[in-house]
Amino acid sequence: MVLAKAKTQFVCQNCGYQTPRFLGRCPNCGEWNTLQEEVIAPTTPASKASSTLVSGAVSKPERLDAVSTKREPRVKTELAELNRVLGGGVVPGSLVLIGGDPGIGKSTLLLQVSGQLSQTGGTVLYVSGEESANQIKMRANRLSVSSEHLFIYPETDMGRIRANIDSMKPDYVVIDSVQTMSEPDITSAIGSVSQIRQVTAELMRIAKSQGITIFVVGHVTKGGAIAGPKILEHMVDTVLYFEGDLHHTYRILRAVKNRFGSTNELGIFEMQENGLKEVTNPSEIFLEERLKDATGSAIVVSMEGTRPILVEIQALLTPSVFGNAQRTASGVDRNRVSLIMAVLEKRANLLLQNQDAYLKAAGGVKLDEPAIDLALAISIASSYRDTGTDPSECYVGEIGLTGEVRRVNRIEDRVSEAHKLGFKRIYIPKNNLKDWTPPTGIEVIGVATIGQALKQILA
Template identity: 65%
Template sequence: MGKKSPTVFVCQQCGYESPKYLGKCPSCGTWNQMVEEKLPSKNDSRSRVSISGKTSKAEAITDITIEKEERVKTELVEFNRVLGGGVVPGSLVLIGGDPGIGKSTLLLQVSAQLNNGGGTVLYVSGEESPSQIKMRAERLELRGTDFYLYAETDLSLIQETIENIKPDYVIIDSIQTMHHPNIDSASGSVSQVRESTATLMQLAKMNNIAIFIVGHVTKEGNIAGPRMLEHMVDTVLYFEGERHHTFRILRAVKNRFGSTNEIGIFEMRNGGLEEVLNPSQLFLEERLAGATGSSVVAAMEGTRPILVEIQSLISPTVFGNAKRTASGLDYSRVSLIMAVLEKRAGLLLQNQDAYLKAAGGVKLDEPAIDLSIAVSIASSYKEKETRATDCYIGEIGLTGEIRRVSKIEQRVNEAAKLGFKRIFIPKNNQEGWTFPKGIEIIGCATISEVIKKAFV
């Protein structure tokens, strides 16, 4: 009998390893996720070797020359901005999103544009045949010369193809379908995803190839596979949106070459994805005049200010416990603001059901939206409308004070650009900058002060 290969039990959710089987993972707490996998042999370790045969070696920091970080721009301005200015050669970018949201369509458009700019593209698909991709490319009216399609899941064959073609850009769709021959486990397992990503990272860094990886997401919305996957890559992008709506949001949650939490907004059309260059107008265009429970906030998404309508519906509860529902807003933040309004502004909300949402499907999570949420709730509770040209910016403290927020000048300029006349801001944010002409800036110290002035 031959000697049995050493094995380890690996959690398929977080990558935790255990020498024996466990029903519940001690790291992430999920049940029935421990799968037995063979340990890679010691001979599997590899040094970084480029296509030209150059091996990585230690160098003195004084001997290392820094080349100017060049970026390749695509025709999609929104995509360039989310990446921090364009595609960086040698970068490894992970794009996650729900099935059918448009990840493959976005990458097909981007790769065709990179090809038109003079770059060689290799599109590797483990889920579709070349004819299926060609059909989608024709529907999007994409043409290319040095654009190669390759339907393969064996990473060693993909590596050979990359060495033969020497592309400038590689798209892997998707990382969960890739199979590394040195790892004896199923495609999509923690070991396979980790080893495949490590191999692609070596190819990207040693050969200056920009590689885009598509990642599936779990039902919780996180990228499937070990959390280590997000740490290994340079940039993590999430492609979000409702399949029943045409708008899509590309969000950067990690970026070694630019700002995090940057977003780009696209609209899905028959001819592919088209960028939305003025998202503030998009989020406000269907706002009803004279409606109660509505207020507008200038929120920051990365480096960009976006005006979003926050809507509230406050109604007396029928049952004993009041119901609280929030869509696009943090539930804990809404509960906290309602408690402050009850204690510091005298609004009796404990027997009221509250339903809140950020219009347009955008998710807001920053302190500066507090004041707008509070005014929206007060407007619905008092049945008094706010002015259509009012905007509210500020963080609310537990004692009812309005606290200072960052980047106030950019927020106010965005509101002024779209025709807002009165802007409520924290009192401490009034000094040290010049605001646009024709705008009334109202500095407020407490939430009670804002509510008194908002409904005049």
């Protein structure tokens, strides 16, 4: 009897590209030394069979007008910030992927949420492939998490995990992390593209067929993206990124994909000794250390999903020592900074080509909406002229290449948030004043061009 020779292929661990021979550089993503050899498992009729994503044996075609359109039920946690990011609460039967840097607090967040969900009467199975039960228990004691409906299961074999889920039938499952889980039928190494793809597919089948909510922790690469093939993010229902600086206590939970809610929502937490505490008024955090008479400072009312947040934008301009001026930005897009400086030089007659510019959004938040343009321009001009801005003013507006200040959305919410925090004056696009009555207690000034804005603000 002649045994069939085992076939191998080389798979890129960064993007999932497959090739029959080894290459030093992946032709798809361009990364070096990411191709690893994997054995192709022989296909069997069982492995070729596809699994259904609905309860029951086999799914059938159904007329569109006969499909039920009832709204997904929501289970609210005690963390209102998490509920907001998820779109109103946890959706039963959903698959949620949470990524973040090592040590940022992903396991802490999920252990706290597991304890809260188990208090509502649901059964939670916490599967850990990185820590022992003793380590998880010590963290639970520190977080004051205790419930008879919360079960800890240190395991990496998906066959055993699947068997325990079938026997326990929990309402919620936490997988920490997907890179440590292994499918026994896959011969490649743990954490490889094939393993991650197969494990995620199995978790999705369990979530959809049994109505179990599954939270999955994902490691991130040096570039900040979740490790593994991009298909990992396409398969799940929700992708959350847990961001923050290890040297600061504040953490930001951001949704980049959500089939059950907005992808622009943002939740802010503070890491304390006894766990994560939600921050209900983040604007105060971003403004509390602002100097009164500082130059190069401007306050912008930015929208993060449905929430307006006031953030301080700081700029520092110094004469360039070398031939080419530098443009450095933190928390704002560097290309946007270069664009605004070009508009200021052409439309406002500011000689900025020989100035090094350093800009940042205070507090570690990332701003990427067009409405921050006016505040960027004011901070740059303030630093260039060495003239301070009024600490009771804030600025909102998009700037076009011809120097016009263009209208922005949600202007009523932005003005109301500035008024609530005690600001006396806000500059907005002139066209946003149409068909709208500003609230009393705050002066709303409309500006049409960047030149007009600079004359009024930095006079």
